[in-house]
Amino acid sequence: MADAVAVTVLTGFLGSGKTTLLAHLLRDPELADAAVLINEFGEAAIDHLLVESVDETTVVLASGCVCCSVLGDLANALRGLAEKRENGRVPPFRRLVIETTGLADPAPILHTLMNDPLVAGQYRLDGIAATVDGALGLRTLAAHPEAEKQAALAERIVITKVDIADPADTAALEDRLARLNPAARIFRATHGNIDARDILDAGLFDADLTPHPERWLGADAVRRAPVHDARISTFVLEARGPLDFVAFQSWLEDLLDAHGANVLRVKGVIDVLGVDRPVAVHGVQHIFHPPAVLQSWSEMEKKSRIVFITRGIHELAVRSAFDAHMPGHLCA
Numbered sequence: 001m002a003d004a005v006a007v008t009v010l011t012g013f014l015g016s017g018k019t020t021l022l023a024h025l026l027r028d029p030e031l032a033d034a035a036v037l038i039n040e041f042g043e044a045a046i047d048h049l050l051v052e053s054v055d056e057t058t059v060v061l062a063s064g065c066v067c068c069s070v071l072g073d074l075a076n077a078l079r080g081l082a083e084k085r086e087n088g089r090v091p092p093f094r095r096l097v098i099e100t101t102g103l104a105d106p107a108p109i110l111h112t113l114m115n116d117p118l119v120a121g122q123y124r125l126d127g128i129a130a131t132v133d134g135a136l137g138l139r140t141l142a143a144h145p146e147a148e149k150q151a152a153l154a155e156r157i158v159i160t161k162v163d164i165a166d167p168a169d170t171a172a173l174e175d176r177l178a179r180l181n182p183a184a185r186i187f188r189a190t191h192g193n194i195d196a197r198d199i200l201d202a203g204l205f206d207a208d209l210t211p212h213p214e215r216w217l218g219a220d221a222v223r224r225a226p227v228h229d230a231r232i233s234t235f236v237l238e239a240r241g242p243l244d245f246v247a248f249q250s251w252l253e254d255l256l257d258a259h260g261a262n263v264l265r266v267k268g269v270i271d272v273l274g275v276d277r278p279v280a281v282h283g284v285q286h287i288f289h290p291p292a293v294l295q296s297w298s299e300m301e302k303k304s305r306i307v308f309i310t311r312g313i314h315e316l317a318v319r320s321a322f323d324a325h326m327p328g329h330l331c332a
Contacts (some may be wrong), residue, residue: 004037004124005082007096008068008199008206009109012131013140013147014102017160017192021131022099024192026065031196034095035066035085036319054089066090074098075107075116078164082122092125094207096123102123106153107264110284125201125282125289130154134165134188137173141180144230152232152309153265155202155218163190182234183218183307192224204280211294212270213280219305234262235315238331239304239324242273251325252288259313260286263300268306270293271303303331 012018022038025031053059058068058081059069084090098109115123130150132138137159140147151157155297157177162170162234170188177186187198205217214220222236248270256263266283270291275331280292280302323330 004073004122005094005096006126006200006203006205007098007113008126008202009100009106009124009128009129010199011097011104011106011154012101012102012130012148012158013133013144013150013321014145015130016102016140017135018099018102019188021158021160021192021194022097023203024194024196025097025196025199026061026067027063028196029063029096030200032097033091033093033139034097034188035068035090035093035096037068037070037081037096039099039101043253045069047065049296054084056092058084060090064091066093075112075119077117077124078112080117080132096201100153104150105146106150106283111287114282114284114289115287118273120289124205125203126200126205127155128153129199129202131154131160132160132173132177133163133230134159134170137220138176141176149264149311151184151331152234154181154184155216156199157181157184157186158184158194158199159188159194162188179225179232180232181309183222190276194276200227204282211280213294217267217269217305217307219307222307229313231312232267233308233310233315234309235310235318236305237306237308237319239271239306239322239326239329240331241329242271242275242285243304243326243329245270245272245275245279247325248272249302251322252283254325255318256286256319259310262311262313264311266306268304269300270304270306271302304329 061067068081112119113123174186187194205211220237222234267282270279272279278294278297282289
């Protein structure tokens with residue numbers, strides 16, 4: 001964990017300004033010690049930033065950032081980039097930005113980061129940032145489930161093209177996104193103009209590996225504005241008293257067996273029986289990251305909190321199954 005590279009996944013629907021945002025970010029000093037994985041060099045408009053070519057897939061930019069195009073498998077690209085860092089072929093980097101294609105589901109990328117043993121040992125997920133077109137976003141979210149899922153899974157949402165969008169449309173879009181994903185921080189940007197620090201350190205740990213479980217969960221925001229959308233729901237379960245981790249795992253396994261593809265994302269900080277520190281759990285669909293034992297409860301109240309983002313699964317069904325496995329713990 002101490003040497004793992006923090007990964008930000010940059011996603012967004014076709015034409016939402018994702019590449020423009022990335023081109024701006026590549027000039028930000030906050031990413032001078034970063035690497036970027038993109039699909040094609042030309043798409044990111046970085047030709048004028050090139051300093052030298054390392055090989056057919058990798059270049060070093062004037063900012064000091066390392067940029068690689070992904071030819072084929074993401075896991076191989078991640079392993080190859082780490083190998084180049086180890087043998088000195090590219091400068092050291094401690095952050096990575098992965099730009100997805102416009103139609104991409106972020107889940108397979110998260111699965112690779114969590115589940116590939118060679119990748120998971122060298123990289124850690126920091127967060128997902130999604131771009132949404134300020135002018136067309138409402139129609140895009142309504143018409144394309146991929147765009148809705150990208151925004152629902154994100155820790156950071158950037159509304160783009162606000163300079164050409166009707167202010168009323170932008171306000172309505174921001175309200176829609178806040179209801180779809182109440183835990184996300186939402187920013188507005190013109191021509192990709194946003195500070196890198198606004199989208200970095202969005203995960204459980206910051207760059208110094210200090211845990212920020214309350215910020216990562218966003219449970220307070222979800223509790224204030226639970227979403228029960230026609231397609232996607234966001235809600236939080238809270239439980240008092242130490243939980244038997246075997247029973248907890250059994251509940252999750254049953255839930256995933258029944259609804260795996262529709263349990264889009266789970267984040268939890270758990271009070272585990274026999275463990276005096278909080279345990280963080282994180283899953284995307286049917287893949288779960290190994291639990292992380294945090295340093296202390298610090299300012300957090302000692303109780304379990306689990307934030308769900310689901311598709312077509314009602315909160316009552318999840319709560320009922322939880323209570324069947326661990327009766328008497330669930331908060332009202």
